[in-house]
Amino acid sequence: MNSGDTAWVLVSTALVTIMMPALAFFYGGMVRRKNILSTLNLTIISMAVMGVIWVMFGYSLAFSDQGNGFIGGLDKMFLRGVTPDSVSGSIPELLFIAFQGTFAMITPALITGAFVERIRFKSYIIFIALWGILVYAPVCHWVWGPDGWLGHGAGVLDFAGGAVVHITAGLSALVFALLIRRRQGFEEDIITPHNIPYTVLGAGLLWAGWFGFNGGSALAADGIAALAVVNTNTAAAAAAVVWMILSWMDDGKPSVLGIVTGAVVGLVAITPAAGFVAPWAAIVMGALAAPVSYYAIRTIHKMGIDESLDVFACHGMAGLFGALATGIFATDSGLVSGHGIGQFVTQTWSVVVVGLYAMAITFVLCKVLDMTIGLAVTDKEEQIGLDVSEHRERAYS
């Protein structure tokens, strides 16, 4: 057990936790004022529900080595047998549990951007609990589990969750958005963000928190963690600059909402690659991820899909792009370092598998919820706003 590594992963756990209010505000700023509490709460409840589930059996399903390549065993339910002395690599196993737990808590929250301002809370809470168990835990096991068939088995590279986090969340968001009805007024383009500064605050804290997300995934305080932090910062910066240029060219002025969106997209794209590529590649990846998500947003919007806060475009597409680019730029196995196309191929089929799996489960969950409780609130509840209709609260007075 190394105290320096432990210190760093402890902090990374706190940094990823900061990302949750940050995400809540990033999203919350973009909804109308009558739905702000509802939107914030979607993330907070994901923290709470997944926080409990993780200790109960989520961790065991994801990381126990008593299962198979597809799912862990149940031997570590309620963290049975784990003591302060248990070790995972150079850090306490309890710390590994805490750090990984924050990933399980934030990933379902990413999806919420797809269906804000109309989601029925009761359905949501059932959805995330099941999604966490049926999508997150297995995919996590596949990629990062001790005997996962994708990571350990096929050699997929996913440094901090391009597939596990962003592709699962982003593609599930798309499916969810296709199955829940659109917001009233979506067509007329009259839904405007109520507090963009909140979104900027969220993005700023996400940027810093992501150092823990990516850097902490090194699970040690070493050169790889440092590399991950440099790359994370660099990709965010590059993507923000490129997004600024794109919006400046298209719309005559550089959009602030666009710039911070660009930063987040850069952070997403570098996530699978953070500890595997050189800083120059982080510039390239950030710079290319921006147009990928930028045009994805406009395309989805033109198709009339109300994927409200662009989770698919920003997390799904940038996550896919990042995962593939890892096969290209990874120093030790990627295409440009002369290691052939093998890694790229592995990355490609694995993200397809992960994406399809997440979409399939999400499809089933949504269909069942839609037929039973209903995915969306009534039109009238939507008009009144979810803060009042779902929570009997008013955000501001």
Add this chain to the structure above:
Amino acid sequence: MNSGDTAWVLVSTALVTIMMPALAFFYGGMVRRKNILSTLNLTIISMAVMGVIWVMFGYSLAFSDQGNGFIGGLDKMFLRGVTPDSVSGSIPELLFIAFQGTFAMITPALITGAFVERIRFKSYIIFIALWGILVYAPVCHWVWGPDGWLGHGAGVLDFAGGAVVHITAGLSALVFALLIRRRQGFEEDIITPHNIPYTVLGAGLLWAGWFGFNGGSALAADGIAALAVVNTNTAAAAAAVVWMILSWMDDGKPSVLGIVTGAVVGLVAITPAAGFVAPWAAIVMGALAAPVSYYAIRTIHKMGIDESLDVFACHGMAGLFGALATGIFATDSGLVSGHGIGQFVTQTWSVVVVGLYAMAITFVLCKVLDMTIGLAVTDKEEQIGLDVSEHRERAYS
């Protein structure tokens, strides 16, 4: 001196410092817009005043070993004799001073929830300075001092401040609320939070910062710190879920303000136990703390006491509950691990002593201030709002 331990406690110091603006916003969101600056400032000034006092003589009173079991000596005034090479356990003594200083800075700020929207600032500033010296420093010494009669002496367990922080603050809040007049309009229930998103932001940052508060109290980057972080996260999550259920059942809808209050209550309850209990016990403690504070709030309110932001219910009651539960669940000495009722009894009488002491001193301080400067502003000043009447400022324009 261990650099990993040092790194972790350095960060924990920063994390607890983040908890201060977080607390300010947690509270600030619940007051009316005419009192937001006043409310934020109560916390900021606590940081400033206690920050200076701590270095001057607070640390010496609390932690010097040149005193007795009841209070430290004055030999370390202005940190005399402490150099960068001085060591406390495996970390620099200066770091121990910094970390403990943040506790001294935030604890008086917790009390402020009791009397927002009507406190006279001049009285407040005198109150916290004296309270910090007469309540915080001695109790800290009793429990954590090198020769404290409760910790070192009687074997009381208080991992990160159930008694030292939350019971002292929570019970003082109750006394203060009973001695200061209520807010106008309190009876008619017309005082509504002006910005619940601020409260959510505060709660989210408190959640993350608490990892430093509890985890840092291990004073090392080790398995105990990791255990404390896991427990902290788990208790917060469990309490939030239970609070949601309670408010859902009582009022027909799950309250967002309630959910984040639940999370904070879970954080408070696990504080004394964080490094002593197993994660399953953290679920139990979080789940039970929620109803304790939930019903305490409603009871206090029904009794017509304007303890405005429920410091007693959330910190006092959850702190008491946590301290007692530590005697039940502590792995090495608690009831359920088969170590008999001894620890529980110790916990019980010690929190009674601490609670009574804090209440007595607070009573005297409030009485004296009330008879001299006055605790509350005038009715008219309250109507105009404390931002203008006490600070000549307007928060928003």
Add this chain to the structure above:
Amino acid sequence: MNSGDTAWVLVSTALVTIMMPALAFFYGGMVRRKNILSTLNLTIISMAVMGVIWVMFGYSLAFSDQGNGFIGGLDKMFLRGVTPDSVSGSIPELLFIAFQGTFAMITPALITGAFVERIRFKSYIIFIALWGILVYAPVCHWVWGPDGWLGHGAGVLDFAGGAVVHITAGLSALVFALLIRRRQGFEEDIITPHNIPYTVLGAGLLWAGWFGFNGGSALAADGIAALAVVNTNTAAAAAAVVWMILSWMDDGKPSVLGIVTGAVVGLVAITPAAGFVAPWAAIVMGALAAPVSYYAIRTIHKMGIDESLDVFACHGMAGLFGALATGIFATDSGLVSGHGIGQFVTQTWSVVVVGLYAMAITFVLCKVLDMTIGLAVTDKEEQIGLDVSEHRERAYS
């Protein structure tokens, strides 16, 4: 490579990154609502632009040892040759790059307070890129570079950037403010902060983040880092208290905006001294920095200079004061510890050199931009507000 030191500097990098949204909100709260996005964006874009430039060639210019005492070489462009195994002291060189990069990202953002609410965005973006290359990188090299003529050469003490960060930014701000036109309505005193809570939030997060800024500058998790954190906290606290007293005496009431401004001024003043002076000296420095900046603000204002958010007074003057006071209070070389006036003299002439250099380059940059693109937007654009006129966005709805 020491994992504890690495952990601490990793975190410090994240903490300084948190300071950037913090700074954005600190400033953003003080502008009018029609300019909030513009103001926030000035900081965000500094992160993005300098983030990319730093990796491209900024780091090489500032820290390569293949140049001379005045500027580094270009051998480390795109971090050529730096691998996860490269070491800088006891931490990975990549981490040193990341940590120093955050300084390069935030310093230009400090200047933005001088010209908010009227700056033309296109000019700004060119300005910071050039300023980062022509002012920040060289001065950083002079003071902290391996063979810098001021630090390595003349023995100037600058622990965490009194000269490199605050003097360069603060004095450039003054020059910029003198060259750009004033805001309309400045004379009539009708420009009021639109959201002081944002400013308080920013100040609170800056306070905590500054522990990384100053403490991380020890580049190790040791007693010096701890000393830096204690001093940082203490100076902030002392300055906040003194500022409160000043505003209380002058205006009859203690200003909340003043109190948080005081805290930031204390943080600035202790920056060059953080690891060099004893805690009692931090109290003195904080307490004296407050009146320095306090009266500077009033003087500048009375002179009719619209240095809008007082960057010169708060960063320039407090930075100058701190740099000089370092020569007085430094334990190992300062005046009061009986080491003669030598260090003080060195400090004095070096800050003069740095200040004049920054002012000269800023003067030239501003003049050229003014004659070409124009520094300020048109009167009409200013009236409409920069959010709409420069970004086609509205912050709130």
Add this chain to the structure above:
Amino acid sequence: MFKRIDAYIRPEKTHAVKGALQNAGIYGMSFTEVKGHGRQGGTKLVGRSGPYMIDMLERIQLTIVVSAHNVDETVTLIQESAATGETGDGVIFISPVEDVVRIRTGERGAKAMTYSGDIDDRRQK
């Protein structure tokens, strides 16, 4: 000659009312956020210590000045597009306006009120 129409409507109806008026060629209007109190007693919200009643509800005040001959059509359009049939739908008040001045041009009276393509313009065609 001119009338001022002040309608207090539910915020969620704003878009519908605006649309109905514009379709009819009524363009000039102003919206103000108000808190209203009326027949509808209020609404129950939930705070930390349980439920409480709010007796001031968010309403939008829509102010339109029109020529007298357009009052009836305008009022009908608003009434129909804003009604839900439930208590709290609000009220419309009609009051006299003596003169109108267009700031841009300084024009007064009827001239100041006419838009090309507005309700009167359409009628003429």
Add this chain to the structure above:
Amino acid sequence: MFKRIDAYIRPEKTHAVKGALQNAGIYGMSFTEVKGHGRQGGTKLVGRSGPYMIDMLERIQLTIVVSAHNVDETVTLIQESAATGETGDGVIFISPVEDVVRIRTGERGAKAMTYSGDIDDRRQK
């Protein structure tokens, strides 16, 4: 037939005024946040660079439409419950309203104005 009463009052008096009116059976009313300027010169606030004057103060505009015969009582109630005796208490304006329409029902005139239990209803009993 109807009158519109616009009162500009101190924000801290809102609750008292609302209470006084409701006790008397006057229910329908709307509140708007405004900034006002009047006899009271303004107030001194303090910024970073010292004190400055604000000459626009926060006021609540209370708008009530009542039947003409209730104007005097309403005005008196407002005036008495809103007064503090210090400059800045505000003013009340009374202006004519020609017609009233209830959105929910489409009713017009006096019918649209009557509430069961309101001031007129009480008088009849």
Add this chain to the structure above:
Amino acid sequence: MFKRIDAYIRPEKTHAVKGALQNAGIYGMSFTEVKGHGRQGGTKLVGRSGPYMIDMLERIQLTIVVSAHNVDETVTLIQESAATGETGDGVIFISPVEDVVRIRTGERGAKAMTYSGDIDDRRQK
């Protein structure tokens, strides 16, 4: 006897209009933030998925009650200080006010309207 003047102006003109009125000795006035819609179609803003039109623009509603004989001067002052010459400058409406009550004193009518040093006071000198 009294008139109410409601002017819908550009927010950025507020300061100029207020200044012009005060110079002339017109002191009592109230400002309300409104969203307006008029001849000016709206404005283009940019969101994440590209540009979109906003057809409700921020305007300030300035409400001044004056004695009838001061209406023309007041209107002219507003119109001149608020005009830019571009679409969107706004409109001014003049409507009757029947009575005025000063809350502080309970005074009514003309007495309630006079300020020492105001426009009428100045004229007399």
